[in-house]
Amino acid sequence: MTESARGARDAEAVSRFVESFAAQLVEAGMQRMPARVFAALLSSDEGSMTSAELGEQLRISPAAVSGAVRYLAQTHMVSREREPGSRRERYRVHGNQWYEALTNREAVIKRWEGALREGVTSLGADTPAGRRMAETLAFFEFIEAEIVEMMERWRVHREKTFGPE
Amino acid sequence: MTESARGARDAEAVSRFVESFAAQLVEAGMQRMPARVFAALLSSDEGSMTSAELGEQLRISPAAVSGAVRYLAQTHMVSREREPGSRRERYRVHGNQWYEALTNREAVIKRWEGALREGVTSLGADTPAGRRMAETLAFFEFIEAEIVEMMERWRVHREKTFGPE
DNA sequence: CCTTAACTTCACAAATTTCTGAAGGAAGCG
């Protein structure tokens, strides 16, 4: 077993994975920099990196790191930590935050629901279009409730499979 | 009750709703034109419109309609119909296509899973990062199975509430 | 306090995306 395959991680292999995973996230609608930063954090052994480490691995400016991290923190995909007695910040992914972030889709769904409610009203609940809106709205309300339960089931399943956090 | 509030739809109210709902879709990551076209179809009484009608309501060129519709058809949000004995095409939303489209998220999830599997391999299943990948992968596999069941439950729920299609 | 390291904000240049007009087909209709 070579040194690079055991101790020090194969930087190139890591980078390849980071970029290919980030590309998938981008294709699903995520902005490029947040996607790359998130992928890098996800594939770090500690699950966390400093701003400088991120900038170096991804070859991007501190400004780009800053912007990406702000977005990720806002959407709860990543949390910021201050290293005590240092002015370095560490950005971390928790296993849990993955599904917290998914649950945050709720915020989006809520806004859709709001818009649909207005639609039902302004198109008229007794028109064909209004009825279609109402049904769509019902669908989202259904989904919303289901997601909550689904996450609860995942929490149980996860604990059984991977043990308590 | 004025004529416009009863018979002919209030074009301005419809337009306001279309634009505001489309804006929500855009914010969730959808391209602008597909979002506007989809919203317009959703709020039409027939659930379908011709290319010309879409162009007129949204004030966009035939080319833009064409591009938007191609995207929506690819993602199964809208189906194309040919009016028999005419060269006009109608684009239609089915109530069902909403959740067919959601189910199509499966394709995205599948690609993520592929990328994560590669990640587990290339980072090493016995490394902390590799284990995190494996857990993330397990999460998506869980979600994928759940979505299938969820859609089945919706189909039942929908039929009870709104009657058979 | 002053220095300096680390992050953030901002204005701008570059790259990308988006939409249009124009040209190019396909398919009904006479």
Add this chain to the structure above:
DNA sequence: CGCTTCCTTCAGAAATTTGTGAAGTTAAGG
């Protein structure tokens, strides 16, 4: 069969987004 209508494709202009360098801000450490 040719004419006409409708849709699509394509090249390019316009708008938007993205990432950078530089200046600004905050807080640790002497």
